[in-house]
Amino acid sequence: MPTVPTVTLNNGVTIPQLGFGVFQIPDDETTAAVSGALEAGYRSIDTAAVYGNESGVGRALAESGLPREDLFITTKLWNADQGYDSTLAAFEASLAELGLDYLDLYLVHWPAPARDLYVDTWRALEKLLADGRIRAAGVSNFQPSHLRRLLGESSLVPAVNQVELHPGLQQVDVRAANAGHGIVTEAWSPLAQGALLNEEALTLLAERHGKTPAQVVLRWHLQLGNVVIPKSVTPARVRQNIDVFGFELSAADMEAIAGLDRGMRTGPDPDTLD
Template structure:
């Protein structure tokens, strides 16, 4: 992890940047276009969106207007809960691709397991089809707990390459992380800054002062040193730049432990076992 372009190798050999831009709740149109362009100009190679965010068109426009060759970028989107199921997932993928204006996708994720629907295995079969057809370079899941993954692994043909979950110093999910490592599934963090809820945390502030960094930079660095891909969201160019300025320092093992010990199993998002929104 030497710089912003550093990558982790997924179990199918595809290289995925350790760091990227998330665009959750970023408005479609100029806001998301400017965010994505600012990130690409700052050297980001990875952009993470989702059908439910309603901004795939803007993301696609920013990619088209950037001067970076498509093959140098890593683009992720996700199938929403109401579109789960084999045929509906394939249709949702086509719709996302049309909005993004892309010929292929780098990573496609099932957004939530939605256990009440019990369709994620069927949805996964659609992702396997897209993967085998070469329309997407890697496939994975989002917000899957260990028991959802175990269930999926029982009869999937392709093991998920990524599991994107809520992950920050107050929700470290160590058992899930260990399970993912054992099964060569790359863990990825959404809401790594706990939506700003950690900026006043005294332990983090003290560590930030020690390294001459912001609290956000310390948290993002902690993610990377824990081998977790991370995608902080911002719409401000200076913040997008600042978030990425984390490759010139390293947290000591003692400081890593201090941050690890802040865990309280506290979520800002929904619990995947009860998230049944369609």
């Protein structure tokens, strides 16, 4: 079973650098998917209220028999629940669905700037952290402008900013803003939903290293320092995605992948999603 390295967050909490995402997995399939991931060696599981599969994750965790302290569980607050009181209520609902006493990481899923509630929402996360209900608080899909406002109107710096990030959307400015504030960058859609895996630069690197293009991309993320949460329901791919610690990309390899950046989103624009 592979040993996954950890990244230390700005509050001293450690997070596995590679975890398992459950976006778009139906709840009735999530338990088996997460159970398979845990068996393969994953210990970090990332879900969200809007995915509708927190209960499926919770069932897998309960059935695993693994000590709670060996797991790192993340979920996210949906846009419609933003606001101080509604955030606290939504958190309790997510915790009940997951069957847990606390969360390792709770994220504001999107800034939803048109709602203009993410600062009040963040204050609720500050309370949850102070009360010991969560071990770390973070954001997701926050652009540098959203971060600047949040930091200007609150005292707590997010531990994580989870954003869409892959070779076709390398988020150089966002990663720099995160790093400048001591915020860890976490990549969702790290494989661009497979859209780039036939790129010649990736297939050549995969052949050279005796790996799949997906493994090459995940290795690229790790060497950039990103936390990464690939998702698959195919058991063989779930195992392949965690088998990325036995090889290393050279500086030239990394540069070849850097050349694939084209500003290509597979998901919504954080400035416009409400």
